[in-house]
Every structure is written in C-alpha cells, then in structure tokens.
Amino acid sequence: TMATIPLYTDPNGYYNGGVPETIHLAQATGLKRALNYALARGGSIVMHGYTHQYDSTPNLLNAVSGSDYEFWYAVQNRPVDEDSIPWAEGRMADGLLEFTLNGYKIVGWAAPQYQMSPAASSATALTFPTTFQRAVYYTSTKPQLGTGAANQDFSAGQFFPYIINADYYGQRIVPENLGSVQYNICNIDPFSCITYTWQQIVTNAQYGLAVRDGFASFFFHPYWLEPDLGLPALQDFQSMITGITNLGYKWVDGTTAK
Numbered sequence: 001t002m003a004t005i006p007l008y009t010d011p012n013g014y015y016n017g018g019v020p021e022t023i024h025l026a027q028a029t030g031l032k033r034a035l036n037y038a039l040a041r042g043g044s045i046v047m048h049g050y051t052h053q054y055d056s057t058p059n060l061l062n063a064v065s066g067s068d069y070e071f072w073y074a075v076q077n078r079p080v081d082e083d084s085i086p087w088a089e090g091r092m093a094d095g096l097l098e099f100t101l102n103g104y105k106i107v108g109w110a111a112p113q114y115q116m117s118p119a120a121s122s123a124t125a126l127t128f129p130t131t132f133q134r135a136v137y138y139t140s141t142k143p144q145l146g147t148g149a150a151n152q153d154f155s156a157g158q159f160f161p162y163i164i165n166a167d168y169y170g171q172r173i174v175p176e177n178l179g180s181v182q183y184n185i186c187n188i189d190p191f192s193c194i195t196y197t198w199q200q201i202v203t204n205a206q207y208g209l210a211v212r213d214g215f216a217s218f219f220f221h222p223y224w225l226e227p228d229l230g231l232p233a234l235q236d237f238q239s240m241i242t243g244i245t246n247l248g249y250k251w252v253d254g255t256t257a258k
C-alpha cells in the first residue's frame with residue numbers, strides 16, 4: 001500500500017525560495033508515474049490526509065505537506081479551531097476528489113502523523129472502510145490537554161498486533177506496529193534528526209511473534225533512496241525484508257487482510 005497525499009502545498013514557500021507553491025495531483029506527473037508503475041504490479045493507494053498540513057501556520061514544523069499535522073493542532077496539543085465531523089469529512093472528500101479526477105481508486109486512510117481529533121477520527125470511520133495506521137485516544141470527545149487542572153484530559157497512542165474491526169470511533173484498523181527506518185540528516189534537514197535502524201524494526205517484528213496470529217507492519221519513506229543523500233537505504237530495506245521473512249512471517253496484501 002502507498003500512503004499518498006493528493007494535494008501538495010507549501011503556503012509560505014519554505015522549500016521554494018519564499019514563494020508559495022501548491023501542486024494538485026493532476027500536475028504531479030512524477031508521482032502519478034510512480035503510482036501507475038506500482039498499481040500495475042499489485043500496489044494500492046491509501047489516502048494520507050488531504051494536504052498533510054493544516055494551513056499557513058506551522059503545525060508543528062513548517063506548514064508544508066508531509067511535515068505537519070492536519071487534523072490536530074499540535075502547536076497547542078488540541079483540536080483545530082474548525083474541528084468537527086463535517087469539517088473533517090469535507091477535507092477527506094476534497095482529497096478523494098483529487099484522486100477520482102485522476103482515475104485512482106483509494107482503498108483506505110492513513111492519518112497524517114497518526115493523530116487526529118475524536119471528531120476527525122469519527123469522520124474517518126464514516127468515509128473510509130479501512131485505515132492503515134496507529135491511533136490516538138483521549139479521555140474526552142473534546143479534549144482539553146495540558147491545562148494543569150486536576151481533571152485535565154490526557155491522550156494515549158496505541159498500536160495493535162492484529163486487526164481492529166471497529167475501534168472506539170468506528171474505524172477498522174489494519175495496524176502499523178513496527179515503525180520505520182530513520183536516518184539522522186540534521187546537516188541537511190533540521191527536522192530529520194532521528195536514527196532508527198532496520199535491525200530495530202526486525203527486533204520489533206520478533207516481539208510481535210509473542211501474539212498468536214499477529215501482524216507485523218512497517219512503513220518506509222522512499223525519499224531515503226534519493227542518491228544525493230548517500231544513504232545505504234536500499235541495502236537496509238532489503239536487509240529488513242530478509243530479517244522479517246527469516247522470522248517466519250508470510251507477506252500478504254494489506255487490502256485483503258482479515
């Protein structure tokens with residue numbers, strides 16, 4: 001499955017010399033070429049937010065698609081001002097339209113940064129038959145976090161070793177529970193300063209064997225393969241696949257998982 005953002009926007013020109021930039025899927029010829037290549041070989045598309053960012057306000061990093069939260073105001077750890085089920089449904093519908101107009105079928109949803117408000121999570125359940133993700137849960141449907149009050153709300157992220165057919169919000173969740181390979185490239189990108197090795201992913205998969213009939217699932221960012229980065233990403237990816245396979249896991253199409 002390919003987690004795909006249908007509308008790219010850099011409202012402040014963070015990566016474009018200060019000039020705002022927006023690219024619709026119809027204009028993203030390179031992305032469509034990659035999607036078409038994978039679809040012809042059994043791939044499928046999961047919608048990864050509409051823009052994977054909120055607005056021109058950095059939320060949490062730079063307001064650019066792929067970097068920021070979309071359905072949660074991470075700057076203040078609360079729902080966004082517009083938060084509601086209809087508002088979230090509207091953004092999801094706009095994203096689906098981008099795909100439909102370009103001839104693409106969507107098989108599910110992956111929440112940007114794996115975090116949404118309760119209302120947005122409920123909208124997801126109403127819009128998509130399946131999600132591919134982890135999830136965050138709260139002690140209230142309108143959480144007030146970090147207030148300092150004795151009865152303040154709190155949140156907890158949760159991932160699963162098996163499919164959840166209907167969670168608290170009604171979402172069907174095909175779990176991602178191993179994480180992703182990360183490289184520290186602080187010298188290039190001040191927002192990418194974490195190292196997480198392929199060996200750690202394989203270790204997590206080994207832990208997953210403690211559950212009978214469990215699932216192991218990870219994600220991989222293809223930008224690590226860019227030659228200019230000079231990283232051993234392809235070799236590490238192959239080692240990770242081999243390591244997980246050697247544990248006895250059988251690779252399956254996530255869209256057919258039951």
